[in-house]
Amino acid sequence: MKIQESMPTTKVERSAKFVKTGFxxxxxxxxxxxxxxxxxxxxxxxxxxxxxxxxxxxxxxxKGSALKIAQMLSMDKNILPRAxxxxxxxxxxxxxxxxxxxxxxxxSKSFGKSPEKIFDKFTIKSTHAASIGQVHxxxxxxxxxxxxxxxxxxGDSISSDLKLVKPFAFxxxxxxxxxxxxxxxxxEERLLEETDYELEVRRSIQFSEACKDLANVVFPSYYPELxxxxxxxxxxLEGMHLKEFLQTNPSQALKNKIGQALWDFYNFQQHExxxxxxxxxxxxxxxxxxxxxxxxDFGCIKEMPTDFxxxxxxxxxxxxxxxxxATIDAFRxxxxxxxxxxxxxxxxxxxxxxxxxxxxxxxYVNSVFDFSKKDFFDELxxxxxxxxxxxxxxxxxxVKHFIYINRTNFxxxxxxxxxxxxxxxxxxxxxxx
Amino acid sequence: MAxxxxxxxxxxxxxxxxxxxxxxxxxFVKKLKLTEADFYAFYASFxxxxxxxxxxxxxxxxxxxxxxELWQQYSSREKMLSFFYSYxxxxxxxxxxxxxxxxxHGKRLSTPEVLxxxxxxxxxxxxQLINEGLESGELAERKYFSKRxxxxxxxxxxxxxNFWITDDSAGFEKTDExxxxxxxxxxxxxxxxxxxxxxxxxxxxxxxxKLKEKMGF
Numbered sequence: 001m002k003i004q005e006s007m008p009t010t011k012v013e014r015s016a017k018f019v020k021t022g023f024x025x026x027x028x029x030x031x032x033x034x035x036x037x038x039x040x041x042x043x044x045x046x047x048x049x050x051x052x053x054x055x056x057x058x059x060x061x062x063k064g065s066a067l068k069i070a071q072m073l074s075m076d077k078n079i080l081p082r083a084x085x086x087x088x089x090x091x092x093x094x095x096x097x098x099x100x101x102x103x104x105x106x107x108s109k110s111f112g113k114s115p116e117k118i119f120d121k122f123t124i125k126s127t128h129a130a131s132i133g134q135v136h137x138x139x140x141x142x143x144x145x146x147x148x149x150x151x152x153x154x155g156d157s158i159s160s161d162l163k164l165v166k167p168f169a170f171x172x173x174x175x176x177x178x179x180x181x182x183x184x185x186x187x188e189e190r191l192l193e194e195t196d197y198e199l200e201v202r203r204s205i206q207f208s209e210a211c212k213d214l215a216n217v218v219f220p221s222y223y224p225e226l227x228x229x230x231x232x233x234x235x236x237l238e239g240m241h242l243k244e245f246l247q248t249n250p251s252q253a254l255k256n257k258i259g260q261a262l263w264d265f266y267n268f269q270q271h272e273x274x275x276x277x278x279x280x281x282x283x284x285x286x287x288x289x290x291x292x293x294x295x296x297d298f299g300c301i302k303e304m305p306t307d308f309x310x311x312x313x314x315x316x317x318x319x320x321x322x323x324x325x326a327t328i329d330a331f332r333x334x335x336x337x338x339x340x341x342x343x344x345x346x347x348x349x350x351x352x353x354x355x356x357x358x359x360x361x362x363x364y365v366n367s368v369f370d371f372s373k374k375d376f377f378d379e380l381x382x383x384x385x386x387x388x389x390x391x392x393x394x395x396x397x398x399v400k401h402f403i404y405i406n407r408t409n410f411x412x413x414x415x416x417x418x419x420x421x422x423x424x425x426x427x428x429x430x431x432x433x
Numbered sequence: 434m435a436x437x438x439x440x441x442x443x444x445x446x447x448x449x450x451x452x453x454x455x456x457x458x459x460x461f462v463k464k465l466k467l468t469e470a471d472f473y474a475f476y477a478s479f480x481x482x483x484x485x486x487x488x489x490x491x492x493x494x495x496x497x498x499x500x501x502e503l504w505q506q507y508s509s510r511e512k513m514l515s516f517f518y519s520y521x522x523x524x525x526x527x528x529x530x531x532x533x534x535x536x537x538h539g540k541r542l543s544t545p546e547v548l549x550x551x552x553x554x555x556x557x558x559x560x561q562l563i564n565e566g567l568e569s570g571e572l573a574e575r576k577y578f579s580k581r582x583x584x585x586x587x588x589x590x591x592x593x594x595n596f597w598i599t600d601d602s603a604g605f606e607k608t609d610e611x612x613x614x615x616x617x618x619x620x621x622x623x624x625x626x627x628x629x630x631x632x633x634x635x636x637x638x639x640x641x642x643k644l645k646e647k648m649g650f
Binding site: 098099100101102104105108109114116124152153156 | 502503506507510512514518522607609610612
């Protein structure tokens with residue numbers, strides 16, 4: 001990866017960065033169409049590839065919330081063409097680090113002491129970046145700790161970054177500003193929550209407590225007394241990230257075990273807690289030495305209100321689809337069919353969304369599902385590609401809760417696919433009473 | 434017994450209460466129940482009190498940061514960052530005075546008189562760091578320019594100070610950003626960059642171009 005020399009700071013500079021990207025994308029289209037004159041068979045893949053790498057390059061220089069948005073978009077493989085996704089997933093790693101003195105400064109502000117006075121050992125060089133912060137290794141009373149420090153000013157730049165990212169979202173998702181605003185606001189709320197480290201510590205403790213009986217899932221302990229609005233201290237979990245884990249050629253049984261732990265972790269939260277860890281990117285998980293799934297980040301939690309949970313999961317896990325009227329009724333509650341739609345539109349969206357949700361619910365149909373099957377994912381992508389090309393889907397539909405719930409579940413499916421795991425999908429079922 | 438500290442304290446108290454300096458040394462010492470001789474034994478004027486305060490704050494910061502455990506491990510860049518973070522932290526407990534002192538001197542382009550004591554201390558410190566950096570190769574030696582590096586840092590000093598007195602973000606977080614980014618950029622410029630290479634290449638071409646002419650090609 002290229003070494004980043006400086007980070008654009010002011011809004012003007014950030015805008016300039018985005019404008020540049022805009023031009024480049026324009027340029028890529030010109031390149032594409034001029035090539036096409038000579039070679040009519042040229043596929044759009046190359047164009048998508050070019051666009052994705054330009055967008056990615058400029059987003060990764062922005063750090064903070066723009067990086068987060070890149071991650072976010074990378075989750076929706078169902079919406080974005082594959083080339084975008086591959087580039088975006090790179091944004092989950094690497095961002096330029098904070099200077100040593102600023103780390104010391106952050107500590108003295110929070111605790112009135114420098115880190116080496118708080119911990120027995122503190123490594124001033126960060127071990128890795130965590131999109132809105134960076135992680136350091138520390139030791140106290142013989143215990144190895146992970147200390148996450150937030151970049152200053154992240155909260156402030158989120159709102160302005162979102163404004164800047166909007167035009168790109170329009171282009172990528174093909175929506176109008178008014179339609180997009182509801183969703184942008186939802187994203188903004190979640191992102192701002194993520195900058196609240198005190199909230200994150202409270203939630204981490206609460207969720208790891210609630211999930212403690214799940215088999216093969218482990219959580220680090222959190223230390224509120226060593227945490228502040230900018231710092232989180234937790235146990236250092238030793239383990240491998242998904243990619244490294246897969247390189248060790250784990251047995252199918254082991255992959256299934258980890259996959260099952262993941263499935264249980266998510267579905268327990270969705271159906272028992274009605275609030276879910278909504279950031280299922282591989283960087284948030286570790287596979288420990290004794291083959292457990294370690295969960296290390298509770299920054300993003302999505303709560304599901306009943307008026308969303310009930311209609312949505314009735315669709316996925318009951319035989320509601322048999323009853324067309326009831327199905328349309330559920331679609332209306334979820335704003336997938338709007339009050340002003342005419343007969344033809346109702347029919348169209350009924351069919352389209354039925355297809356989409358049936359796809360989504362496929363893993364739930366039988367009690368066991370094999371996520372290694374390429375067919376299922378090809379079908380998902382193909383469906384995603386198809387709807388991006390349909391003019392009917394230029395208009396935004398669906399309540400705002402879909403953003404994070406889709407991201408969570410498709411994210412989960414993707415990880416399970418990468419794991420090539422077969423899991424029991426009937427362990428924690430939707431509860432519809 | 435009158436002490437310098439007592440006079441200093443009395444003076445700060447006065448300017449912060451009245452938002453201006455005392456009318457005369459006479460009226461000022463009377464309130465402190467001192468004689469004018471006591472005053473002049475330590476200070477030549479009110480300005481020299483302010484000058485002294487700035488001087489002391491700067492010296493204190495430099496002493497303080499050098500005691501930090503990490504100091505020896507820091508690069509020149511990090512040492513400079515460390516100075517500014519500690520400086521604004523120290524100034525925080527004197528914020529009212531700092532704002533009074535800088536504002537009462539208005540917007541002039543030259544260095545305010547009250548900083549004339551702190552400036553050589555800072556520049557001396559900056560020069561030390563720059564020399565360390567030049568020696569270790571962290572910074573690029575450039576004819577004429579490397580002598581001016583410390584001036585660029587003084588500009589940063591003035592900028593950060595001005596930024597801080599108008600900063601209204603929680604915990605002065607914006608100032609932290611201003612420091613982090615400003616100093617990083619400044620030190621990036623001090624480092625060897627493509628411009629240096631370009632310059633040297635130009636020099637090479639110019640020299641070797643002439644050589645060709647002389648040889649009659």
